[in-house]
Amino acid sequence: MQSMNFWRAYARNKGAVIGLLIMAVVVVLGLFAPLIYPESPWDMVNAPFLGPMEEGSLLGTDTLGRDIASGIAHGARVSLLIGLTSTAVALVIGVTLGALAGFFGGWVDDTLMRFTELFQTIPNFVLTVVLVAIFTPSQGSIVLAIAIVSWPPLARLARAEFMALRSREFVQAAITTGQSNATIIFREILPNSLSPLIVSSSLMVATAVLLESSLSFLGLGDPNAMSWGYMVGAARTVIRQAWWMSFFPGLAILLTVLALNLIGEGLNDALNPRVARKGKA
């Protein structure tokens, strides 16, 4: 019953449905990339510099004759994997610190928030580049670097939710009945603060995908993994001769990030019906 309401609220936002459809395509592409294109996306399967639809190459080939469509399919795996895992890691760090700060308050709150602000004062992307450069680029170091720059907003959000819910009656009741702090945090407060966290983490996946693309664009991606940002970065130098090499992977990034943002908005509508889009409702 509740899920029916959720879907109805979500579906009311047409953009969100479109976003979900695009996302479904990307996920399917990512999941089945090894079946659709069994060859490695690095293999030079065709003549270099083929345009789209030339010689059986759907989206053309790049400067070395690697298939762009295959690169996009395999790149979807990399983008989604890094987007999801880094967001998960950021969620764990952010929610843990935010929850502790919001629940306990006082000096715990002060310490944790000053620590969080430390990260917030450093520009995200600069820090990511530095971290990846130090750890040497690999999928693991990229996930870690993105997570490290992404958690502060989640921590602040979780803290705000926890602070607000901590003074609510059901939490007070739980405290008076002598439940442990851990039980209160996990059973009482966390489930009730999930909505805003889900919304913002869906947007965070989009940011992570963009960050990963930017890193790869700068040549700081995992050199053994084909990714969209890498494809744009490698092809930008020949953009005057071969537009398709950077256009299609760029389009893939655009659509994915757009879809994630639309989904985020839809989730916001569905999960926080009162605060969302008053004008529209």
Place this chain on the structure above:
Amino acid sequence: MRTVQTSQRRYRDRLRHLLSASLMAAALGLPVLSGAAALSAAPALAADQPARGGTMNIIVQPEPPILQLGLNQQGPTQTVGGKIYQGLLTYDKQLKPLPSLAESWDISPDGLTYTFHLHKNVKWHDGQPFTSRDVIFTTTKFLPEVHSRARANFARCESITAPDDYTVVFKLKEPFPSFINAFEVASAPIIPAHLYDANTDYKNNPANATPIGTGPFKFKEWVKGSYIHLVRNDDYYKPGLPYLDDIYFRVIPDAASRALALESGQVDQSQYNDIEPFDVARLKSQPNLNFTTDGYEFVAPVSWLELNNRNAPLNDKRFRQALMYSLDRQFIRDKIWFGLGQVATSPINSHTNNFEPNLPKYTKDVAKAKALLDEMGLKPDANGVRARIRFLVMPYGETWQRLAEYVKVSLKQVGVEVTLENTDVAGWVQKVSNWDYDMTANFTYQYGDAALGVSRTYVSSNIRQGVMFSNTMGYSNPKVDELFASAAKENDPVKRQALYSEVQRILVDDVPVAWLLEMQFPTFVSKKFNNVITTGIGVNESYESVYMTKR
């Protein structure tokens, strides 16, 4: 032994050059060239009489730290300093010596005595006369102190003397026929003794800020970050020369802006890495520009995949040969370097002295490569993988990144799995010079001569941990050591060639490194200028005879 020291120091020079080049952080992507042969930069405007006047604007990138060519030999310093300073000799495109400050020279039949006769009416830019005293000071005091490459060359001399004001005699301890190739303006720029002799702290001499040379152009002004202005030397010792009134060197850090400045005619010349390979095709079709790859014969680098000969399976000659058979080097030239360069057939560049053309050639042959690996007992496992090696990607821009990706895919075809590792310039130098790599890419300048620029990376006496551009792959073959040593002191050109040919044959069979291309650099010159690229040192030449066509 001494050869080794020579070479060894030279690497540091080159390292400096590379580091400066890398500052450009040129993300080198590549355009498709039509594979057209290089046009000559000196067009047939013969009807035109050389006439005085005109200003030439040349790109200089990155900005040199100093213009005193004796103290700094980075590429840009050479290009600017080559107009201000002069060496005793210069070299044509076949690397034969040509007169510069020395009008003639003799070499004794035993190859031990080199006598240079200097031009008599040469004046320094401050009016003082140029004499043999300057040459003696430069080659015995100044350069041995500050110029590592020159230090090694002149250390071969038993004595350097001046019988009179216009004669200098170099007496060698043992024959070294390559000695005659060590007098070009960047290898041995002649420095004014009257400004430097009194104060031995050469690096902090106040005269460094206002370089005084003998060249056809004088230093006028340097606006840091913007331009260097040279003016005509009216007292130049060749009557009527130079033709140009001014040369401005323009600092343009951004690659796209450099290409635009050339296209729009704001600058008249670019050289070395100024124009990225992917822009070359477009600029070649510009009606106002001439394109050439001539003028780099003296540096003439060969690029290679550097293989750590210590690590299994790279320590097996058959594995290294299999690598050669796995690569389509014509593809590398055509598609990765966009037609700039030639497939290398020898460790010695075909422009460098003592190149041997008749060597066995490696062409892509996957079956042969697999057979060699089978013979070694490297059978494919369940995933088809016979061996795994790491590739440390050379951090000099996208071209080298593309190369690494190409190598990875090519070796996969024969069952060798390559893992790419990215790093920055400092990390690359650190790892390679300390032998912490399996495979990387590299290239070195050859300075026109095997003894000056080639043997250094193959002789076992130059295996030195921590020293870049030495024999970092740890290749060791006593026969090769011996051949390089005897060739360096062999006076008879026929015997010398025989020794060098034999060593090339051994090296090509041993594959200490997988040679890729004889590299070429693009030079663009506005069609208004004539006589620009005339010798083997190209853009570093004095430009005394460059003239402008009046429109």
